[in-house]
Amino acid sequence: MNPTLLACRDLLILASRPPTVTQMLTPTRVAYIAGGLTALLLAWLGYSLLEKYRRWEQERLKTTEGLFDQLCHAHELSRAEKKVLAELNAPLPVEQWPLVFIDPQILLAQVRAGNQVGEHAELGEKLFGQRFAE
Amino acid sequence: MPGMTVLLGLTLPTGKLESPWERARYPSYALMHSPFKKTLDVLATSPCPAAGETLLHGLSAGDPSLRDGIVAALLRRRSARGIQEIIRRFESFGSDTRAALERQLPALSNAFRQCLIHGDEVLRRNALEMIRAFEDYSQWGTLVTLLESPGHPQRDRVLLVMRELADRLYEHLKFGREVQAEAAGEKRAADNQDERLAAGRETEAFRQDPIPAASRKFLRDAERIRIQTVSILEQACRNFTRHESPEVVECLLILADSENTHAQRALREAPEPCRKLAAEILRNSTHPAIVSLVYDGMALNYPFPGTVAAFELRTDAEFISHLLRHWPRKLSLFQHKNLKQVQKLAWINPEDLQFEIIPAALHRPLISLVLATSLPEDHKLAVLEWMVKHGSPEGRHAASDVLVDLEDNKVQEVVLEGLDSDDADVQAWATSQLRTRDVPQAFALLIQRLDSPMLEVQEAARRELGDFDLQRALLIYDHLDPHVCQCVGKLICKIDPQTISKLRQELTTTIRRRRIRGARAARALGLHEEIADALVLMTQDVDALVRRTAAEILADVSPAASGRSLCALLEDASPRVREAARMSLQRQQQLFGFHREAHPESLSLTAPSVLSDAE
Numbered sequence: 001m002n003p004t005l006l007a008c009r010d011l012l013i014l015a016s017r018p019p020t021v022t023q024m025l026t027p028t029r030v031a032y033i034a035g036g037l038t039a040l041l042l043a044w045l046g047y048s049l050l051e052k053y054r055r056w057e058q059e060r061l062k063t064t065e066g067l068f069d070q071l072c073h074a075h076e077l078s079r080a081e082k083k084v085l086a087e088l089n090a091p092l093p094v095e096q097w098p099l100v101f102i103d104p105q106i107l108l109a110q111v112r113a114g115n116q117v118g119e120h121a122e123l124g125e126k127l128f129g130q131r132f133a134e
Numbered sequence: 135m136p137g138m139t140v141l142l143g144l145t146l147p148t149g150k151l152e153s154p155w156e157r158a159r160y161p162s163y164a165l166m167h168s169p170f171k172k173t174l175d176v177l178a179t180s181p182c183p184a185a186g187e188t189l190l191h192g193l194s195a196g197d198p199s200l201r202d203g204i205v206a207a208l209l210r211r212r213s214a215r216g217i218q219e220i221i222r223r224f225e226s227f228g229s230d231t232r233a234a235l236e237r238q239l240p241a242l243s244n245a246f247r248q249c250l251i252h253g254d255e256v257l258r259r260n261a262l263e264m265i266r267a268f269e270d271y272s273q274w275g276t277l278v279t280l281l282e283s284p285g286h287p288q289r290d291r292v293l294l295v296m297r298e299l300a301d302r303l304y305e306h307l308k309f310g311r312e313v314q315a316e317a318a319g320e321k322r323a324a325d326n327q328d329e330r331l332a333a334g335r336e337t338e339a340f341r342q343d344p345i346p347a348a349s350r351k352f353l354r355d356a357e358r359i360r361i362q363t364v365s366i367l368e369q370a371c372r373n374f375t376r377h378e379s380p381e382v383v384e385c386l387l388i389l390a391d392s393e394n395t396h397a398q399r400a401l402r403e404a405p406e407p408c409r410k411l412a413a414e415i416l417r418n419s420t421h422p423a424i425v426s427l428v429y430d431g432m433a434l435n436y437p438f439p440g441t442v443a444a445f446e447l448r449t450d451a452e453f454i455s456h457l458l459r460h461w462p463r464k465l466s467l468f469q470h471k472n473l474k475q476v477q478k479l480a481w482i483n484p485e486d487l488q489f490e491i492i493p494a495a496l497h498r499p500l501i502s503l504v505l506a507t508s509l510p511e512d513h514k515l516a517v518l519e520w521m522v523k524h525g526s527p528e529g530r531h532a533a534s535d536v537l538v539d540l541e542d543n544k545v546q547e548v549v550l551e552g553l554d555s556d557d558a559d560v561q562a563w564a565t566s567q568l569r570t571r572d573v574p575q576a577f578a579l580l581i582q583r584l585d586s587p588m589l590e591v592q593e594a595a596r597r598e599l600g601d602f603d604l605q606r607a608l609l610i611y612d613h614l615d616p617h618v619c620q621c622v623g624k625l626i627c628k629i630d631p632q633t634i635s636k637l638r639q640e641l642t643t644t645i646r647r648r649r650i651r652g653a654r655a656a657r658a659l660g661l662h663e664e665i666a667d668a669l670v671l672m673t674q675d676v677d678a679l680v681r682r683t684a685a686e687i688l689a690d691v692s693p694a695a696s697g698r699s700l701c702a703l704l705e706d707a708s709p710r711v712r713e714a715a716r717m718s719l720q721r722q723q724q725l726f727g728f729h730r731e732a733h734p735e736s737l738s739l740t741a742p743s744v745l746s747d748a749e
Binding site: 058061062063064066067070071074075095098099101102103104105126127128129130 | 168169170172173175176177180181182183184185187188189191192195200204
């Protein structure tokens with residue numbers, strides 16, 4: 001028999017037999033698998049959280065507070081400006097909070113009353129444009 | 135202009151609108167780019183119910199200048215309550231907001247129905263007003279449903295809106311784009327029937343108030359809308375007992391054209407009160423559509439029920455004007471058949487024909503109309519007689535042509551009456567009919583009229599006697615008695631003022647025989663004095679016979695005109711000519727005596743010695 005063939009015989013015999021689990025699961029492979037599963041888990045968690053946040057956001061938009069926030073965001077109001085509006089709305093029920101965006105008389109009344117003239121006037125112009133300045 | 139950009143051919147402001155003038159000039163642009171638009175965008179799309187409430191608050195309590203945007207935002211939300219509130223506040227909106235609402239009519243249509251059926255009084259009233267102002271033709275079914283509801287509180291208003299929609303749809307169909315401009319500038323026709331007829335107006339503004347400028351538009355699918363509306367009204371007529379509204383029937387007749395077999399069948403199958411009402415409307419309504427319906431119906435094989443009766447009984451100026459102005463040049467078979475069913479016309483009363491109000495241009499169609507119907511003979515005769523006496527020239531001729539076929543004696547009577555008329559045209563017409571109608575002593579009458587002070591009558595008499603001219607006289611003068619010849623001469627001069635010049639032309643013709651005959655005829659007709667100069671020229675003719683004829687005729691012409699020429703002929707080469715000249719001079723002496731100017735070469739001699747030397 002050819003010595004080369006003889007030397008390869010054992011290798012061939014070994015190759016023909018299926019590997020065992022322990023032989024397959026090398027530490028590197030285990031690490032890869034664990035990493036992949038973790039990534040999937042994290043992705044799933046992230047998506048779930050995002051979905052949850054979106055649903056929460058959607059629900060919030062249906063509320064008056066959400067509408068108010070949406071309007072403030074649309075007009076790019078700063079925190080200070082939001083605070084001014086919040087103070088203005090404080091004595092009012094929550095359903096009437098968005099009215100300040102639709103009725104310039106509310107801010108105009110504050111301006112005429114002399115309360116924080118500069119801030120209200122500036123805010124009015126930001127919400128209603130030059131009509132408020134007239 | 136600084137601060138402006140040009141985009142797609144439009145000049146738009148850029149950046150902020152600095153001045154109130156700019157904001158006023160570009161209001162929508164101002165709104166579009168104002169911060170308030172952001173608020174409206176959010177409120178229009180927000181799922182929060184409070185957004186709708188906020189917009190409603192702005193609608194009622196907000197700045198009026200912001201109202202347009204708020205209304206648009208409410209419409210975008212498609213909220214039933216929002217649209218309802220818009221309808222509720224409609225009366226407070228200005229023209230711009232109303233125009234904006236009209237552009238959103240499809241979004242409002244459903245709400246109209248809800249408001250009409252389930253709304254309170256304000257909503258119903260405003261919904262009706264919006265339907266009327268915006269011409270929402272899709273509400274016909276709802277309006278009919280409301281009418282069929284017993285005891286509806288705004289029934290009268292519903293009927294008014296229905297009638298107005300029908301009128302506007304009719305105008306869209308008939309006039310298209312021009313209807314709005316016409317309607318806005320058109321006044322109501324005069325109440326006076328005579329003025330209406332004389333003016334010949336067909337259309338009349340039936341709306342209670344003019345259409346606002348914002349509502350003027352072109353209705354592209356008017357025909358489709360008409361078909362749908364007529365279908366609804368047909369059903370409503372079948373259910374007439376549920377509403378008993380004459381306006382429904384009238385609207386159907388306004389919108390249904392004469393060839394609409396469905397409408398015809400609907401009226402035939404409708405309850406008896408509805409059929410009676412339809413007949414009454416066809417008889418009395420002065421709406422242009424119904425007037426046209428009655429007229430056009432006579433051209434159909436099976437006219438609308440009641441059409442022929444309406445044709446007979448109508449006496450209004452609108453109908454008569456429309457009928458005569460649209461009378462065809464030639465009747466169709468069906469028109470002929472249907473008109474023969476007309477036994478009377480209520481506006482033609484032989485005892486009292488008031489045709490003075492009919493314009494002259496319509497007299498000929500009037501004659502055609504009368505003849506096409508089966509009116510009694512005395513009615514037709516009365517009309518024709520009036521036309522002959524008082525009508526326009528075309529009407530008179532048409533009537534006289536027809537009168538001959540009816541009754542010849544009558545024509546002669548009318549012609550003789552016309553001869554004494556004060557109207558020059560009537561007299562002239564009567565003069566022109568004397569020979570045609572074989573009026574006794576026609577020639578004598580015509581000759582009398584040659585001297586009429588009226589130029590038209592003179593012309594007419596000349597035309598009638600035109601065949602008695604110079605050529606005829608030249609042919610027959612030698613067969614006439616001398617006295618008659620003289621009269622003929624005078625007559626042809628009266629008939630044809632150009633007779634003398636024509637006679638002169640006859641004497642200068644190249645044909646010798648005609649020259650001679652003309653000269654002799656002139657003497658026979660007593661016209662030789664008028665053509666003395668032409669006879670004098672004839673004495674120089676190359677032909678001796680002509681010279682001799684001229685010499686003979688000049689004997690009867692005054693020596694002042696002819697003496698010199700006759701004396702010259704005494705030296706003529708032809709002895710016959712010399713003889714004729716001598717005889718003529720003798721005759722002249724007998725007739726006129728010796729005339730010094732006629733014989734200048736014999737001033738030193740006496741006339742008789744000159745003549746004896748010549749012999």
